[in-house]
Amino acid sequence: xxxxxxxxxxxxxxxxxxxxxxxxxxxxxxxxxxxxxxxxxxxxxxxxxxxxxxxxxxxxxxxxxxxxxxxxxxxxxxxxxxxxxxxxxxxxxxxxxxxxxxxxxxxxxxxxxxxxxxxxxxxxxxxxxxxxxxxxxxxxxxxxxxxxxxxxxxxxxxxxxxxxxxxxxxxxxxxxxxxxxxxxxxxxxxxxxxxxxxxxxxxxxxxxxxxxxxxxxxxxxxxxxxxxxxxxxxxxxxxxxxxxxxxxxxxxxxxxxxxxxxxxxxxxxxxxxxxxxxxxxxxxxxxxxxxxxxxxxxxxxxxxxxxxxxxxxxxxxxxxxxxxxxxxxxxxxxxxxxxxxxxxxxxxxxxxxxxxxxxxxxxxxxxxxxxxxxxxxxxxxxxxxxxxxxxxxxxxxxxxxxxxxxxxxxxxxxxxxxxxxxxxxxxxxxxxxxxxxxxxxxxxxxxxxxxxxxxxxxx
Numbered sequence: 001x002x003x004x005x006x007x008x009x010x011x012x013x014x015x016x017x018x019x020x021x022x023x024x025x026x027x028x029x030x031x032x033x034x035x036x037x038x039x040x041x042x043x044x045x046x047x048x049x050x051x052x053x054x055x056x057x058x059x060x061x062x063x064x065x066x067x068x069x070x071x072x073x074x075x076x077x078x079x080x081x082x083x084x085x086x087x088x089x090x091x092x093x094x095x096x097x098x099x100x101x102x103x104x105x106x107x108x109x110x111x112x113x114x115x116x117x118x119x120x121x122x123x124x125x126x127x128x129x130x131x132x133x134x135x136x137x138x139x140x141x142x143x144x145x146x147x148x149x150x151x152x153x154x155x156x157x158x159x160x161x162x163x164x165x166x167x168x169x170x171x172x173x174x175x176x177x178x179x180x181x182x183x184x185x186x187x188x189x190x191x192x193x194x195x196x197x198x199x200x201x202x203x204x205x206x207x208x209x210x211x212x213x214x215x216x217x218x219x220x221x222x223x224x225x226x227x228x229x230x231x232x233x234x235x236x237x238x239x240x241x242x243x244x245x246x247x248x249x250x251x252x253x254x255x256x257x258x259x260x261x262x263x264x265x266x267x268x269x270x271x272x273x274x275x276x277x278x279x280x281x282x283x284x285x286x287x288x289x290x291x292x293x294x295x296x297x298x299x300x301x302x303x304x305x306x307x308x309x310x311x312x313x314x315x316x317x318x319x320x321x322x323x324x325x326x327x328x329x330x331x332x333x334x335x336x337x338x339x340x341x342x343x344x345x346x347x348x349x350x351x352x353x354x355x356x357x358x359x360x361x362x363x364x365x366x367x368x369x370x371x372x373x374x375x376x377x378x379x380x381x382x383x384x385x386x387x388x389x390x391x392x393x394x395x396x397x398x399x400x401x402x403x404x405x406x407x408x409x410x411x412x413x414x415x416x417x418x419x420x421x422x423x424x425x426x427x428x429x430x431x432x433x434x435x436x437x438x439x440x441x442x443x444x445x446x447x448x449x450x451x452x453x454x455x456x457x458x459x
Contacts, residue, residue, distance in 0.1 A: 003027070005167040006217040006456055007074060007224060014066070014073055021054035021073035021116060028075050028118060031165055039138030040156045040165065042080045043087045044119035054116055061114070069114030070228060077160045077169040078107060080120040081127055082212070083201040091203045092125040092135040095330030096323055104201025106170060106212050106229045113228045118166050121156025125332045126320050127172050127205040128339070129153050130180045130399040131388050134332045139385060142184060143458035144425050147384050151181030151399070153205075154213065158185045161215040162457040168216040168225050174205045175307055176378075176403025178213025179415035183378035183428030187457050188449070189415035190214040190222040190442070193435040194407055195240030197226070198233035204319040206312050207238065209407040217456040219416060219446035223249040226438070242436055250439030252447050258290045258431075259371040261297040269398055271381035273421035278377050281418050281429045281448075285375055288447050293371050299363040304404030308338070308397075310345035311353040312408075317342025334392050361409055368434055373441055376402045378415045378428040402430065412438045414445045417454050 003009055003019060005028075013019035029047045032040075045053070057073060066072050078084055081091040083100040084107055090097040103111070111117060124134040132155030133139045140159040142150045150159050154171025161169050162185030171178045173191040182189025190213060197212045204210055212229070216222040226248040233239040260282055268275045282292055306312060317339040321328070328336050367374075379399050388395050406413050415430045431441040431448075 004217070004456060004459060005075065005164055007167060007221045010074060010167060021057045022051060024073060024075060025050045025054035025116065028165060035163065035165075037138070038141045038159070039122055040140045040159050040163070041119050042090055042092065042122050042137050042156070045087070045117055050116070050118065057114060057116060070224065071110060072114035073116060074114070074167040075116045075118050076110060077118050077121050077157055077166045079123055079154050079157045079169070079171045081123060081172060081203040082107065082170055084117065084120060087120050089203060091127070091323070092123050092137060092332075093324065093330060094136060095327065100201070102201070105198045105233060107201070109229045109231070110225070121154075121160055121169065123155060124153035124177070125335045126203065126323070127153040127174060127177055128316065128320070128335050129396055130176055130403070131392070131396050132181060133385055133388055134334050136332065144186070145423075147386075148425060149184070149383055149385055149388055151184040153177040154181050154215070158182055158187060158189070158215050161185065161217060162187050164457060164459050168214060168221055171213040171215055172202060172205065173211045173213040174209045174407060176400050176406070178211070178215070179378050179403055179413060179430055180399055182215055182415040184382055184426065185457060186417045186426035186428070186454065188216050188219050188222045188417070188445070190216070190226060191406065191413040192226055192230065193240075193242070193412045193438055194410060195238050196230045196242055196438070198231070198236045198239055200233055200236045203323060206316045207319060208315060209312065210238075211407060219414065219442055219449050220249070222414070223442045246436065247439055248442060249446075250443040252288060252443045253372070253440075255289050255291065256373070256444070257293050257371040258285050259295040259367060259374040260292050261376070262294045265297045267401055268377070268380040271421075273423075274377060274381055274427050277419045277421070277427045278429065281375060284448055284451050285444070288444065288451065295367050295371065295374070299360050300405045300409065301401070303357060303360040303364070303408045304400065306353050306357055307400070307404045307408060309353055310349040313342045314345050314350055338393070357408055364409060372433065373437070373444065374432040376430050376432065378402065378430045382425060406432060410435045412436070412441060414441050416445045416449050417452060419452065419454065
């Protein structure tokens, strides 16, 4: 199967009889074996079980009709902080691992829609990090240059998609974990409006901010998955219902305004290639009918700075301590160092931070009266694994510069490929909009991706 695993290619092949779920399962197993120990997977569906599931799916389609299965025969992966019945959930912490008897609702919906589960992927431990190196299971190999980080925390899921091992993958996104690794893999990372997708069966990182995210080769593919997995969940206290007639994919307006930070607020940490590519992205949106409007990024950045301070760091500490019964000795050293800081904050400081976030939300509201969406670099730059090892916290913070505020300010976001730097590494951009504006940014992002003409993933 010299076939791209994007949805359109697979569906055409199925319709023409040139491929079947069983043949695709064979090819996926071959590709995974050919990469050897690339640290992408924490656990896998055994090859014989994968083939049996594919055969069962073919029989089901014959009985029910392929039209009843919107994700028929599309292989997928799941970040290993999301429950899958029969496979251990580790959150990249062997001492925490357990074997769930039921899959998370998002996984159940995907399987019901005909998707084919391949396995569970590596991550920054307890989804704490944007680097993809904080795991005892190794560092998933960046498919463009293994000396560079894959991005995190959903590192394995992003690499699995970029390398053509699956058609799509689930990640999670609290601070940017569904967008940063997408940028480093030349793929799409969709972070829906918080609460539209159930997080039941997801090991919490910071429950009030956590989102299930989607990695795919194209925006249309990501939106198709979103359409399947979204839905209110009465058993999830963070769940929300969308407005009436909500759909995951909209239309590009005839004219729209998009916000960009002024030149003085564009931070690329010395990466001139990334700065040039962002200018190209602005021109691309203008060519699609957009009008660039400068806005003040500072209140957004200040909101992002709260993420690893009192209220939300304390919440993260509480979630991880509850998961591990306070056994911090089993944690990755950097994870342990981060959550240890959570105990330093008083209740008064936590309340102060929540009040400050409310103020910052009010400060950002007038921006949306002038623009429809925001265009930002997904990250200002990237780093080698060795550089992260030398400065794990400072460089991780740089990677979150343009992402950390998103869930705090209740925004929807989608990361898309934008081009390649002179060193051959990809760089992406992110479109952001208020909650429930997912259809708008998906439509604009799809047009943007088509306009780039870039290849899909690392193929």
